[in-house]
Amino acid sequence: MDADDVSPLFAPTVFSRGEAYFHEGRVRSVDAIAPGLFHGEVVGGDLYDVLVRIDDASMRCMVSCSCPFAAKGRRCKHAAAVMLAIGGMMDGDDDGDVPIRMDVYDGIRSRLASWYGAHGPLLVWDEAVVDECAKTAADTACLDEPRFPVLSEAQTGRMTESFIQSFLESDDARRDVGDAFEGASIVLDNALATADYGQALSNALLVMRIVGSSLEYVGGDGEGFDGEDLERSLGRLAWKVRLLVEKTAADEHSEMGKHVTTAAGIMGFLREGPETLGEKIGGALLSFSRRKRTRRIADEALNGLERSMTDIAAPRRSSRLYPYVCRLRHDDLLLAGEYERAAEFESHHMDDEMMAWLAATRFLLEDASDRAWEVAARYSAMGWESQVDSRPIESSPCGWTELSVALARRRGDRDALERLRRAALKGATV
Numbered sequence: 088m089d090a091d092d093v094s095p096l097f098a099p100t101v102f103s104r105g106e107a108y109f110h111e112g113r114v115r116s117v118d119a120i121a122p123g124l125f126h127g128e129v130v131g132g133d134l135y136d137v138l139v140r141i142d143d144a145s146m147r148c149m150v151s152c153s154c155p156f157a158a159k160g161r162r163c164k165h166a167a168a169v170m171l172a173i174g175g176m177m178d179g180d181d182d183g184d185v186p187i188r189m190d191v192y193d194g195i196r197s198r199l200a201s202w203y204g205a206h207g208p209l210l211v212w213d214e215a216v217v218d219e220c221a222k223t224a225a226d227t228a229c230l231d232e233p234r235f236p237v238l239s240e241a242q243t244g245r246m247t248e249s250f251i252q253s254f255l256e257s258d259d260a261r262r263d264v265g266d267a268f269e270g271a272s273i274v275l276d277n278a279l280a281t282a283d284y285g286q287a288l289s290n291a292l293l294v295m296r297i298v299g300s301s302l303e304y305v306g307g308d309g310e311g312f313d314g315e316d317l318e319r320s321l322g323r324l325a326w327k328v329r330l331l332v333e334k335t336a337a338d339e340h341s342e343m344g345k346h347v348t349t350a351a352g353i354m355g356f357l358r359e360g361p362e363t364l365g366e367k368i369g370g371a372l373l374s375f376s377r378r379k380r381t382r383r384i385a386d387e388a389l390n391g392l393e394r395s396m397t398d399i400a401a402p403r404r405s406s407r408l409y410p411y412v413c414r415l416r417h418d419d420l421l422l423a424g425e426y427e428r429a430a431e432f433e434s435h436h437m438d439d440e441m442m443a444w445l446a447a448t449r450f451l452l453e454d455a456s457d458r459a460w461e462v463a464a465r466y467s468a469m470g471w472e473s474q475v476d477s478r479p480i481e482s483s484p485c486g487w488t489e490l491s492v493a494l495a496r497r498r499g500d501r502d503a504l505e506r507l508r509r510a511a512l513k514g515a516t517v
């Protein structure tokens with residue numbers, strides 16, 4: 088760690104004063120008081136205490152000082168001086184005697200093992216929510232056998248038309264959005280209360296298509312009304328559709344031909360529907376994945392979707408749909424119990440960060456640390472550029488940097504550890 092590493096952390100004038108302090112010998116002492124924790128004393132207007140902490144496992148760096156300037160959350164000249172002094176200590180310490188701590192590697196493996204489970208986490212499908220929705224629907228379903236009307240496109244269109252009209256006429260559209268899709272919601276509730284799920288589903292998908300195309304009238308960017316309310320409304324509708332598909336797929340007497348049509352309808356939302364709606368409804372396909380009888384339907388629908396994506400001339404990574412399709416396919420393979428294929432899929436789609444993360448985790452748990460290192464090195468390099476320890480899946484217990492540190496230790500790669508430490512210093516926080 089030298090001036091080049093330290094200077095970017097500070098405002099130029101602060102750094103040059105700190106550098107002057109360092110050369111004037113104002114750093115009275117620097118001690119490594121614990122692994123990764125340094126304490127320094129600096130003589131300025133007063134005697135100030137500086138703490139520099141480099142977390143060994145996550146390679147996060149924190150700087151603090153007791154002076155009034157730093158009290159306002161700024162990095163001060165005292166900290167700059169101490170960091171330069173620590174750099175001197177670390178460079179003199181290059182005899183390779185620093186022990187490589189294996190417990191970091193073992194620790195991260197056990198944390199990731201419990202998170203990963205037997206075959207990796209599901210990313211799109213949420214069984215708990217589907218169960219919950221099923222319970223709610225059972226409570227509210229009308230007990231009288233309802234007659235379910237077959238609606239035409241024009242009829243379902245009128246269900247949303249009234250909302251669009253009131254939106255256009257109203258000055259205060261903001262408030263109305265919560266009930267925006269009441270008509271659509273009624274169609275879906277009726278559909279859920281019927282026994283003829285196949286027929287009900289085609290009405291449901293029809294009304295959802297109209298909801299999708301009406302979004303552009305109400306300002307699809309959330310402009311002019313409360314985007315959160317809209318998200319909630321759409322989410323509620325989408326869960327009703329997912330529940331309906333779940334019930335259809337569970338019906339032993341259902342016709343395969345109708346399932347194929349449903350699957351095509353769901354894929355249509357992903358390909359052409361508005362993004363907000365497509366990703367909410369897409370998970371419905373997984374109801375077919377998890378049953379032997381209907382597994383092939385989901386597989387073929389996803390094959391078709393993947394083919395249509397590779398037809399696009401632009402690199403697939405730039406497609407906004409690509410990460411979602413990866414997650415969906417991954418869940419599909421897990422729910423169908425095709426674990427080897429899931430692993431293969433991850434390895435073939437490592438241009439997607441989430442798939443790369445799952446692959447790296449799997450390699451780590453298999454103790455294939457060289458392969459895990461290859462994947463992690465690529466992504467942690469991207470993380471360093473933006474100075475964040477990016478965590479590709481929110482629920483995962485750590486991010487790329489922490490994984491890289493553990494792997495570097497496992498490999499006994501001191502150079503890599505040093506690089507990681509320098510990168511951490513660059514991202515230091517006050």
Ligand SMILES: [Zn+2]
Nearest residue numbers: 152154163165
């Ligand atoms: Zn200070």
